[in-house]
Amino acid sequence: xxxxxxxxxxxxxxxxxxxxxxxxxxxxxxxxxxxxxxxxxxxxxxxxxxxxxxxxxxxxxxxxxxxxxxxxxxxxxxxxxxxxxxxxxxxxxxxxxxxxxxxxxxxxxxxxxxxxxxxxxxxxxxxxxxxxxxxxxxxxxxxxxxxxxxxxxxxxxxxxxxxxxxxxxxxxxxxxxxxxxxxxxxxxxxxxxxxxxxxxxxxxxxxxxxxxxxxxxxxxxxxxxxxxxxxxxxxxxxxxxxxxxxxxxxxxxxxxxxxxxxxxxxxxxxxxxxxxxxxxxxxxxxxxxxxxxxxxxxxxxxxxxxxxxxxxxxxxxxxxxxxxxxxxxxxxxxxxxxxxxxxxxxxxxxxxxxxxxxxxxxxxxxxxxxxxxxxxxxxxxxxxxxxxxxxxxxxxxxxxxxxxxxxxxxxxxxxxxxxxxxxxxxxxxxxxxxxxxxxxxxxxxxxxxxxxxxxxxxxxxxxxxxxxxxxxxxxxxxxxxxxxxxxxxxxxxxxxxxxxxxxxxxxxxxxxxxxxxxxxxxxxxxxxxxxxxxxxxxxxxxxxxxxxxxxxxxxxxxxxxxxxxxxxxxxxxxxxxxxxxxxxxxxxxxxxxxxxxxxxxxxxxxxxxxxxxx
Amino acid sequence: xxxxxxxxxxxxxxxxxxxxxxxxxxxxxxxxxxxxxxxxxxxxxxxxxxxxxxxxxxxxxxxxxxxxxxxxxxxxxxxxxxxxxxxxxxxxxxxxxxxxxxxxxxxxxxxxxxxxxxxxxxxxxxxxxxxxxxxxxxxxxxxxxxxxxxxxxxxxxxxxxxxxxxxxxxxxxxxx
Ligand SMILES: Cc1cc2nc3c(=O)[nH]c(=O)nc-3n(C[C@H](O)[C@H](O)[C@H](O)COP(=O)(O)O)c2cc1C
Ligand code: SF4
Ligand code: SF4
Ligand code: SF4
Ligand code: FES
Numbered sequence: 018x019x020x021x022x023x024x025x026x027x028x029x030x031x032x033x034x035x036x037x038x039x040x041x042x043x044x045x046x047x048x049x050x051x052x053x054x055x056x057x058x059x060x061x062x063x064x065x066x067x068x069x070x071x072x073x074x075x076x077x078x079x080x081x082x083x084x085x086x087x088x089x090x091x092x093x094x095x096x097x098x099x100x101x102x103x104x105x106x107x108x109x110x111x112x113x114x115x116x117x118x119x120x121x122x123x124x125x126x127x128x129x130x131x132x133x134x135x136x137x138x139x140x141x142x143x144x145x146x147x148x149x150x151x152x153x154x155x156x157x158x159x160x161x162x163x164x165x166x167x168x169x170x171x172x173x174x175x176x177x178x179x180x181x182x183x184x185x186x187x188x189x190x191x192x193x194x195x196x197x198x199x200x201x202x203x204x205x206x207x208x209x210x211x212x213x214x215x216x217x218x219x220x221x222x223x224x225x226x227x228x229x230x231x232x233x234x235x236x237x238x239x240x241x242x243x244x245x246x247x248x249x250x251x252x253x254x255x256x257x258x259x260x261x262x263x264x265x266x267x268x269x270x271x272x273x274x275x276x277x278x279x280x281x282x283x284x285x286x287x288x289x290x291x292x293x294x295x296x297x298x299x300x301x302x303x304x305x306x307x308x309x310x311x312x313x314x315x316x317x318x319x320x321x322x323x324x325x326x327x328x329x330x331x332x333x334x335x336x337x338x339x340x341x342x343x344x345x346x347x348x349x350x351x352x353x354x355x356x357x358x359x360x361x362x363x364x365x366x367x368x369x370x371x372x373x374x375x376x377x378x379x380x381x382x383x384x385x386x387x388x389x390x391x392x393x394x395x396x397x398x399x400x401x402x403x404x405x406x407x408x409x410x411x412x413x414x415x416x417x418x419x420x421x422x423x424x425x426x427x428x429x430x431x432x433x434x435x436x437x438x439x440x441x442x443x444x445x446x447x448x449x450x451x452x453x454x455x456x457x458x459x460x461x462x463x464x465x466x467x468x469x470x471x472x473x474x475x476x477x478x479x480x481x482x483x484x485x486x487x488x489x490x491x492x493x494x495x496x497x498x499x500x501x502x503x504x505x506x507x508x509x510x511x512x513x514x515x516x517x518x519x520x521x522x523x524x525x526x527x528x529x530x531x532x533x534x535x536x537x538x539x540x541x542x543x544x545x546x547x548x549x550x551x552x553x554x555x556x557x558x559x560x561x562x563x564x565x566x567x568x569x570x571x572x573x574x575x576x577x578x579x580x581x582x583x584x585x586x587x588x589x590x591x592x593x594x595x596x597x598x599x600x601x602x603x604x605x606x607x608x609x610x611x612x613x614x615x616x617x618x619x620x621x622x623x624x625x626x627x628x629x630x631x
Numbered sequence: 632x633x634x635x636x637x638x639x640x641x642x643x644x645x646x647x648x649x650x651x652x653x654x655x656x657x658x659x660x661x662x663x664x665x666x667x668x669x670x671x672x673x674x675x676x677x678x679x680x681x682x683x684x685x686x687x688x689x690x691x692x693x694x695x696x697x698x699x700x701x702x703x704x705x706x707x708x709x710x711x712x713x714x715x716x717x718x719x720x721x722x723x724x725x726x727x728x729x730x731x732x733x734x735x736x737x738x739x740x741x742x743x744x745x746x747x748x749x750x751x752x753x754x755x756x757x758x759x760x761x762x763x764x765x766x767x768x769x770x771x772x773x774x775x776x777x778x779x780x781x782x783x784x785x786x787x788x789x790x791x792x793x794x795x796x797x798x799x800x801x802x803x804x805x806x807x
Contacts, residue, residue: 049707049774049775049776049789050775050776050777050779052789053776053779053782053789053791053793054776087777087778088778090778090779118634134636189704199730232775233772233775234732234773235732235734235735235736235772236734236735236736236773236775237738237773237775238773238775238777241775245632248693263638268664273718274771274772274773274774274775275648275775296736311674311678312677312678312681313677313718314680314681314716314717314719315679315716315717315718315719316715316716316717330671330674331673331674331675331676331677331712332673332712332713333712333715333718334715335715349671349674392735392736392777392778392780393735393736393739393740393780394740395741398736398777398780399778399779402807430735433735464735466735466736466739468739478737480735480738481735484772486654490715517787592796594748594795595751596752614747614751616744616747616748616795617744618795618796624730
C-alpha cells in the first residue's frame with residue numbers, strides 16, 4: 018500500500034475517484050462543537066435508519082469536522098453527487114433523521130430547520146463572484162472525513178508534496194512562498210517565506226519544523242477546526258516546509274484542551290506513515306521526514322515561540338529574549354521554524370496553484386484569506402473564511418447575521434488579550450494586518466468576540482488583564498507586578514473607587530509595561546486597556562465621576578429594585594438563588610439589598626418589567 | 632538511600648492497585664524513552680506527567696519521585712514543571728471535575744455568574760475540592776466550543792448554554 022512515486026499517487030487518486038459511490042453523500046459534523054451540541058445521537062440515528070431501510074448503497078455517510086456553522090449544530094448536509102445540490106439541516110434531533118433521509122435531496126423534510134441560505138462552498142479555493150467567503154484554509158474542513166486518508170488523496174492530497182519533492186529545489190520552494198506574500202497567521206504576520214529562508218541559510222545537520230497548535234486566544238477556534246477536520250493538510254505542509262529548510266523532523270505542539278484534534282492527528286500520522294507519505298525516502302526522492310506530537314498543559318504563554326520550544330524540551334514554558342531567533346537557535350539549540358496551523362494550511366494550495374493565484378486574493382500587503390472565529394453576541398457563531406480586506410460589516414452583518422436578539426452593536430475584540438477593539442466607526446474598514454494595527458488593534462489569531470450594548474468595556478478590559486495576570490509566567494517584573502497594578506486599578510474603577518487620576522495612572526503604566534516587558538504577553542497586555550480607553554473613555558469617566566456603569570454590568574455599581582409594576586406573582590421570589598426577595602401573594606415584593614448578590618435573575622424572570630436595574 | 636535510577640523505590644508500601652498503575656506508567660515511560668538521546672529524555676516529561684495524572688488523578692509525591700528517578704531529573708525540576716502548568720495538580724481532586732470555561736466568548740455570555748453560582752452552591756473557590764472528595768471546581772480557558780457559550784465541563788461531558796439557574800440541575804446529575 019506504499020505510495021512511492023508521484024505516478025503512484027496519481028494512480029491511487031484516480032482509482033479512488035473512479036470508485037462507484039452512492040448517489041447521495043451525507044455529511045455529519047463531528048467536531049468538538051458538534052459533539053458537544055449532540056451530534057453523536059444524531060449520527061447513531063442515521064446509522065440505525067440506514068441499516069433499517071437498507072440504504073447502504075444509496076447514502077454514504079461521512080463523519081466530517083466543523084463546517085463552520087457552529088450556531089446551528091448538530092448540522093447535517095446532504096449532497097446529491099449528480100446534480101451537486103446541497104441541503105443543510107441545522108439543530109437536527111435524532112427524531113428528525115428518518116424524515117430527513119426519506120426526503121433525500123429532492124425535498125425538505127417537514128418540521129426541520131434548513132439553514133436560511135443553503136450555502137456552503139468548501140470547494141471554492143477562490144470566491145466566486147458575489148460570494149463572501151473563499152475557502153483555502155478550510156477547503157477540506159467539514160467536507161472530507163478527517164480519519165480517511167483516501168478522501169484526502171482523492172482530493173489532490175499530497176500532490177503538492179509530490180510536486181515539491183520531485184520537481185523543485187528547496188530554494189525554489191522558499192522563493193515560491195516568498196513570492197506568494199504569505200504572512201504568519203499566528204498573530205504577528207511575519208512573512209513565512211522569509212522565516213523559512215533564515216532557517217534554510219543556517220548550516221546545521223539537524224533542524225526542526227514546528228507547528229504551533231497551542232491556540233491560546235480564548236474564543237478562537239479555527240486551528241482546532243483545521244486540526245480536527247483536515248489534519249493531513251497540516252502534515253503535508255510541514256513536510257514541504259521541512260524539505261524547504263532542510264529539516265527531517267516535524268513537531269506539532271498542541272494544547273491539552275483539544276483531545277479530539279490530538280486523536281485525529283494521531284490517526285492521520287499513522288495513515289500517512291503506512292502509505293510512505295511520512296517516513297523514509299518519500300516519493301522515492303531520498304527525502305526523509307517524520308512528525309511527532311507534543312502536548313501543552315494549560316499555559317497560554319507557551320504559544321509564544323521561545324516558550325513553546327522550552328515546553329517541548331520538557332521545561333517550564335518561560336520565554337527568552339530574542340535574538341537568538343528560533344530560526345537560528347531553536348529546539349535543542351538547532352535551527353527551527355515555528356508556524357501557526359493556519360499558515361501551514363495555506364502552503365499546499367500555494368504549491369498547487371502558484372504564488373500569482375494566491376496574491377490575486379486579499380490585499381496587496383496581506384494576500385490570501387483569513388479565517389475568523391465569530392463568537393460572543395453575534396447571531397451566527399461560527400467560522401468564516403474571507404479574503405483579506407473584507408470589511409467588518411460584511412463579516413458581522415452579512416456572514417454573522419448581526420447581533421443576537423436585536424441588540425445594538427458595540428465593538429468587536431480582535432487579537433484576544435493582546436489586541437484591541439474595533440468600534441462601529443470602523444465597520445467599513447477593509448481588514449488586514451496593517452489596517453488593524455493602525456486603529457490600535459491587531460489581527461491576532463483571528464478570534465472575533467462581538468460585544469453589544471450590554472457589555473461594559475471597562476469590565477472587558479479588566480477581564481483581559483485578569484487573564485494575562487493569570488497567565489504571566491512571572492519571569493519579568495513589568496509583567497508580573499505592573500499588570501497586577503493595572504488590574505487593581507481597573508478593579509477600583511469597576512467598584513466605584515476609581516478617580517480620574519486612576520485613569521491617568523493607567524495610561525502611564527501602560528506605556529511603561531509596553532516598553533519594558535520581556536515577551537509579547539506582557540508587552541501587549543495593556544492593549545485592551547488602551548484600546549477601550551481610546552474608544553470608550555466616556556464609559557470609564559461614568560464609572561469614576563458618577564459611580565455609574567452605563568451598561569449595567571459592574572455589580573458594585575448597580576442594584577435591583579422592584580417597582581410599582583409588581584403584581585406580586587412571586588416568580589422572582591422562587592427564582593432568587595439567595596432567597597432575598599419577600600412579599601405576600603398579589604402584593605408588591607421587596608428585595609433585601611443586604612443579601613442580594615446582584616445575579617440579575619429577578620430582572621430576567623419578571624414578566625412585568627417590575628424589576629429595575631439602577 | 633539506595634540507587635535512584637531503577638524507579639522501584641518504596642514499592643513495598645503501595646497497594647496492588649497502585650502498583651499496577653506504576654507498572655503501567657513504567658511501561659509507558661520505557662516506550663517513550665526508547666531510542667531517545669540521553670540529553671533529550673526530558674522532552675518526554677510533559678507527556679509522562681499527563682499520563683501519570685490520567686492514571687492517578689493527581690501527581691503525588693510518590694509519583695513525582697518515580698518520574699524523577701526514571702528520567703534522572705531532580706525532584707525540584709519536576710515540581711517546577713508541575714507548578715508552572717495549570718493542567719497539573721499535586722493535590723487529590725474531587726471525582727466530579729467541574730470546569731467552568733472563562734474564555735472570552737463564555738465571559739461575555741455570562742460565565743462569571745455561572746461560576747459564582749457553583750462557588751455558592753458548593754461553598755468552594757476555584758481550584759478547590761469539596762471535603763467529601765466529590766466535587767472539584769475549576770475554571771479553564773476555552774475548550775473551543777464557543778458557539779455553546781457559556782460552557783461548563785464536568786469530567787469529559789460538555790454542557791452548553793449554561794445559566795446560573797441550570798447549575799443545580801448539573802450538580803444533581805452528578806449522583807452516586
Ligand atoms: C503570549 C503569546 C502567545 C501566543 N500564542 C500563539 C498561539 O496560541 N498560536 C500561534 O500560532 N501563535 C501564537 N503566538 C505567536 C508565536 O509566538 C509565533 O509568532 C507564531 O506561532 C509564528 O507562526 P506564524 O508566523 O505562522 O504566525 C503567541 C505569541 C505570544 C507573544
Ligand atoms: S512579559 Fe510576562 S509572560 Fe513574558 S516573560 Fe515577562 S513575565 Fe513572563
Ligand atoms: S416577578 Fe415581577 S411581578 Fe412577579 S413578584 Fe417579582 S417583581 Fe413582582
Ligand atoms: S439580583 Fe439575584 S440575588 Fe438579588 S434579588 Fe435579584 S435574584 Fe435575588
Ligand atoms: S470561550 Fe468558552 S468555549 Fe471558547
